[in-house]
Amino acid sequence: MTPHDAEILKLASALKVPPQRFGYLRQVPLEDLRRFREQVTGVLFDAHLGVLQRMAAASKLLPSPLLARMAQLVFGPLLSARIAGLVDPARGVDIARRLPPAFLADVAAELDPRRASGITAGLPERVVSAVAEELVRREDWVTVARFVDHLPGSTIVASLEFIPDAALSHIAALLDDPARIAYLVSLLPDDHLGAIPGDLAG
Amino acid sequence: MAERTLAEQLGSLPEGIEALAEEHKRNLADAVRDARRRQAAALAGAGDEALRFVPALLRPAIRKAVRL
Numbered sequence: 239m240t241p242h243d244a245e246i247l248k249l250a251s252a253l254k255v256p257p258q259r260f261g262y263l264r265q266v267p268l269e270d271l272r273r274f275r276e277q278v279t280g281v282l283f284d285a286h287l288g289v290l291q292r293m294a295a296a297s298k299l300l301p302s303p304l305l306a307r308m309a310q311l312v313f314g315p316l317l318s319a320r321i322a323g324l325v326d327p328a329r330g331v332d333i334a335r336r337l338p339p340a341f342l343a344d345v346a347a348e349l350d351p352r353r354a355s356g357i358t359a360g361l362p363e364r365v366v367s368a369v370a371e372e373l374v375r376r377e378d379w380v381t382v383a384r385f386v387d388h389l390p391g392s393t394i395v396a397s398l399e400f401i402p403d404a405a406l407s408h409i410a411a412l413l414d415d416p417a418r419i420a421y422l423v424s425l426l427p428d429d430h431l432g433a434i435p436g437d438l439a440g
Numbered sequence: 441m442a443e444r445t446l447a448e449q450l451g452s453l454p455e456g457i458e459a460l461a462e463e464h465k466r467n468l469a470d471a472v473r474d475a476r477r478r479q480a481a482a483l484a485g486a487g488d489e490a491l492r493f494v495p496a497l498l499r500p501a502i503r504k505a506v507r508l
Contacts, residue, residue, distance in 0.1 A: 253471045254478070262464045270456030277450050278472055285476055286483055289506070293486075296505035299498055312490045316482050 239411040245271045248412065251347075251380040252279055272414075283320065283350055290317075294324035302329065306336035315341065319348035327356025334361055339368035346373060347381045351388035358389055363396045370397030379405060383412035386422060395425055403430055445469055449476075 239247075242264045243257075250257035252275065263271055297305055309318045322330055322345065334342060334357060346369055351358055358366075366389075373382050382401070386394055386409060401409065406426075410419045446469040447453050457465070487506065494502050 253475045255471050255474075259467065259471070262460065262467075266454075266456035266460070270454035273454045274450075274457045277453075278475075281450055281472065282475055282479065285479055289483060292506045296502050299501055299505065300494065304493065308490055308493050312493060313486055314482060316479060317486055320479070 241268050244412050248380055249275045290320050291324055294321050297325060302332040303336060306333050310341055315344035316348050319345045322349060322357055323353030327360055330357035331360040335365055339372045342369045343372035347378060351385055366393050367396050371400040374400045379408045379412055383409045387414050387418055391425055
């Protein structure tokens with residue numbers, strides 16, 4: 239996967255359209271493409287911020303089990319992901335641990351890990367592993383890479399056992415931060431080191 | 441009413457995006473607009489529906505907090 243293909247795939251994933259729709263973006267300089275994707279992500283996450291903040295504030299009045307039920311039955315993955323970045327992290331963790339991995343994987347696909355880092359860093363290892371396993375089953379490498387870009391090493395290590403060697407090069411190609419590729423390599427067990435090609439691993 | 445252009449939705453665009461053909465910028469503008477509309481639709485449906493799950497005693501406080 240070329241760096242342009244990786245950027246186009248990430249943009250298409252954020253906008254929920256097939257990447258083939260954006261083939262013409264291969265002519266755009268990579269840095270401009272990256273800045274554009276960040277612009278799009280920012281606009282999507284900042285849209286309706288006022289009402290989302292009020293919903294997050296109102297959620298303080300309700301117990302976590304009820305909020306977990308509402309997340310699944312009413313809010314759905316998209317709104318749950320947007321609100322997750324606005325609630326108190328400890329509360330967010332308490333709600334998340336009550337939700338099934340399949341739903342959390344849906345939320346993860348909509349989440350900007352930078353905006354919900356308190357929650358993702360506070361999730362129990364068993365929850366992270368279960369969500370990682372689900373994302374790997376779906377082959378959702380864009381979401382996995384987004385989390386590898388931002389999660390602490392201990393959380394990544396807990397998820398690595400579910401990621402097949404064949405997927406590691408895809409994930410490495412999709413990381414935003416080149417320094418994270420070397421970091422990911424440093425976390426791999428010795429017998430998996432060959433999974434990331436030398437040109438990516440640096 | 442005319443749909444908002446890409447720059448109207450996102451602000452100042454990176455040079456390489458600004459230099460794209462108009463049809464490609466329109467394609468990007470449509471994709472961004474559709475994503476925003478999906479989010480708005482999810483939000484519009486959630487408010488009243490969520491209240492059905494809230495215990496009756498708490499509904500006035502929740503309505504006030506969310507300004508429904």
